[in-house]
Amino acid sequence: MSPVIYTKNAVSDSVISTLIEIYNSSKDYQTKSMKKVSGQTDEVLEVLKGVSTIDTNRIQICHFYKHSTPYYPHTDYHFLEKENIVMPLQVFNGANPYLIVFDQWLDDDGKTWTFESNTTFSHNTGISGRPCDHNIKKSTNKEITKALYRYLSHYPKDYWFGLSGDPYEFKPGNTIQFDSKRLHATSRMHCEAKLGLTIRYKR
Ligand SMILES: [Fe+2]
Numbered sequence: 001m002s003p004v005i006y007t008k009n010a011v012s013d014s015v016i017s018t019l020i021e022i023y024n025s026s027k028d029y030q031t032k033s034m035k036k037v038s039g040q041t042d043e044v045l046e047v048l049k050g051v052s053t054i055d056t057n058r059i060q061i062c063h064f065y066k067h068s069t070p071y072y073p074h075t076d077y078h079f080l081e082k083e084n085i086v087m088p089l090q091v092f093n094g095a096n097p098y099l100i101v102f103d104q105w106l107d108d109d110g111k112t113w114t115f116e117s118n119t120t121f122s123h124n125t126g127i128s129g130r131p132c133d134h135n136i137k138k139s140t141n142k143e144i145t146k147a148l149y150r151y152l153s154h155y156p157k158d159y160w161f162g163l164s165g166d167p168y169e170f171k172p173g174n175t176i177q178f179d180s181k182r183l184h185a186t187s188r189m190h191c192e193a194k195l196g197l198t199i200r201y202k203r
Pocket residue numbers: 074075076084184
């Protein structure tokens with residue numbers, strides 16, 4: 001599995017404010033737990049050409065997302081979605097949250113673990129239960145560490161059994177790049193909401 005690439009100060013303030021302006025002037029649609037806006041427009045792609053860590057020729061999917069509750073652990077891999085880039089844009093009224101990228105991955109199409117509920121997702125199939133109840137690779141077969149659970153305490157500790165990984169600060173200016181097969185989740189949020197741009201590379 002390739003390492004996570006966390007690049008600080010990859011995105012200039014002017015690129016961030018331009019992207020926020022584009023988001024604010026777009027019509028958004030609401031999915032079950034987050035607001036999404038397509039970023040797959042010539043306008044956005046043109047702005048992204050000014051970001052050194054983004055290869056606009058590899059982009060398969062690009063959308064803005066804003067949400068106020070932590071997102072479930074999930075993977076994003078699909079036939080034409082091989083790698084994720086998360087670009088934090090704005091954190092509303094509170095401390096920056098973290099994106100937890102786990103060391104474990106799933107050799108299958110994207111899945112979202114909803115723990116107990118039977119939420120259905122149109123793209124990433126929602127499945128009940130915990131990641132460790134499924135065929136994830138490199139499970140630690142141990143409880144999550146105390147250090148990592150500090151970020152994930154919005155769910156009971158045993159929900160995260162078998163997982164290890166690192167927290168990456170959701171800080172505007174930085175980018176987080178990782179294999180789409182890797183499990184990832186939002187940390188406990190101490191802010192009202194966060195806005196980011198998510199990009200997926202096709203190869
Ligand atoms: Fe994701």
